[in-house]
Amino acid sequence: MDVVERAYRQRTVASAQHSNWATNFMPAGETRAAGYHRPYPLAIAHGAGAHLTDVDGNDFWDLSGNYTSLVHGHAHPLIVEAATKAIRGGTGWPACNRDQAHLAELLVNRVTSVEQVRFTNSGSEAAMLAMNMARVVTGRPKILMARFGYHGSHEVFEHGSFGGQMSTPMSDHPYLFEYNNPADVEQLLADHGDHIAAVFLEPVMGSAGIVTATQEFMTRVQAAARKNGSLFVIDEVITFRLDEHGAQSKYDIDPDLTLFAKTIGGGFPVGAVGGKHVHMAVLDPRSPRIFHSGTFNGNPVSMAAGRVSVEHLTDWRIAAMARLAERLESNLLDSAARHQVPFSVRRNGSLMNIYFTADLPAANLARADGSTMSLAHLSGLNHGLYFASRGMLVLSTVMTEDDIANISERFDAVMADVAHHLETTTA
Numbered sequence: 001m002d003v004v005e006r007a008y009r010q011r012t013v014a015s016a017q018h019s020n021w022a023t024n025f026m027p028a029g030e031t032r033a034a035g036y037h038r039p040y041p042l043a044i045a046h047g048a049g050a051h052l053t054d055v056d057g058n059d060f061w062d063l064s065g066n067y068t069s070l071v072h073g074h075a076h077p078l079i080v081e082a083a084t085k086a087i088r089g090g091t092g093w094p095a096c097n098r099d100q101a102h103l104a105e106l107l108v109n110r111v112t113s114v115e116q117v118r119f120t121n122s123g124s125e126a127a128m129l130a131m132n133m134a135r136v137v138t139g140r141p142k143i144l145m146a147r148f149g150y151h152g153s154h155e156v157f158e159h160g161s162f163g164g165q166m167s168t169p170m171s172d173h174p175y176l177f178e179y180n181n182p183a184d185v186e187q188l189l190a191d192h193g194d195h196i197a198a199v200f201l202e203p204v205m206g207s208a209g210i211v212t213a214t215q216e217f218m219t220r221v222q223a224a225a226r227k228n229g230s231l232f233v234i235d236e237v238i239t240f241r242l243d244e245h246g247a248q249s250k251y252d253i254d255p256d257l258t259l260f261a262k263t264i265g266g267g268f269p270v271g272a273v274g275g276k277h278v279h280m281a282v283l284d285p286r287s288p289r290i291f292h293s294g295t296f297n298g299n300p301v302s303m304a305a306g307r308v309s310v311e312h313l314t315d316w317r318i319a320a321m322a323r324l325a326e327r328l329e330s331n332l333l334d335s336a337a338r339h340q341v342p343f344s345v346r347r348n349g350s351l352m353n354i355y356f357t358a359d360l361p362a363a364n365l366a367r368a369d370g371s372t373m374s375l376a377h378l379s380g381l382n383h384g385l386y387f388a389s390r391g392m393l394v395l396s397t398v399m400t401e402d403d404i405a406n407i408s409e410r411f412d413a414v415m416a417d418v419a420h421h422l423e424t425t426t427a
């Protein structure tokens, strides 16, 4: 066992005990695949602002924000107030609540392509609903998505997220294209267009490693989808934090449907599909073509918290986060150079992904630095930095310049660990 893992085990005895106990009742003691890492994940006891505390009492800068959803950090006072008020009023009602319409109105006012909204309980559900809507609207069965793109945990989308490597037997696997390769999309639509209901696309591939779409790619994919009569679906689950009007506003596009989740729930479970009246009409219960229901759709707590979260996510806060992220990126590059560690970063606004190679891989699943990344991840935890095990780093609006300086110092210690690891493994 290397020094980094030994230090991790020494600092996280209660998490290890938790993991051993929980593994009796849950696969690997976990309940979401992305949160698992070796030798065992932390058990968290508390979150406050930009900090997490584990069950051993260790404190961490939270650079995950629950995988980008906590854009205002943990237990933000405005969100706690709105959610607490909602909880006191009863957490689930069998009919409409006013915050649903307020949040829908906010999304419609902010995102130009969105004329109406339907809420779900997660981004995965939103993607499933959009797939169903596209099938009903077009009368076609198939989906086109990016290899390594991510649209949640329905098996059709997971097939694409894992580059077609998942073992689920299925008859309706999606067609996969290479991200930022418009000719690939055009060719697939030319070959299989009659079957393709929708093209799903992230403006920035998030879990694949913060890979940003080019304008040319967006324009050509939209044009090819339109020409083929397929719906153009933009997944803003992660990217809505990049612009008040959504990342789609940075491109000259007008998608048919947009997926939301994470930040629009203020830290509570949520998802949504937004789109044009003409397509949203398939959900209209007065003449439904899809009977889409859900006990917790638009529940009063998620809606109240989400409304405050979105209202608080203003352009100036988004710009301030991006400036801090730029500072962090440059500090990390300096630190890596000082320690002579091969290193690169992909960043878009407050989202970034780090790599321990001089050249950027096409996507996370194609990276060659897996063992170095795992070591850096554990080292980060040892130095009080919580970030996703594949190197995604995310800021929140409650972080300050001093916080970034402190985080950067801790990363310098991570770089020292990585340099030592590289020396000893290549010697």
Ligand code: PMP
Pocket: 067, 121, 122, 123, 124, 125, 127, 150, 151, 152, 153, 202, 206, 207, 235, 236, 237, 238, 261, 262, 270, 271
């Ligand atoms: N789409 C994207 C781009 C995502 O990043 C995610 C979650 N990481 C989802 C969809 C699924 O959202 P959820 O986890 O809420 O189901």
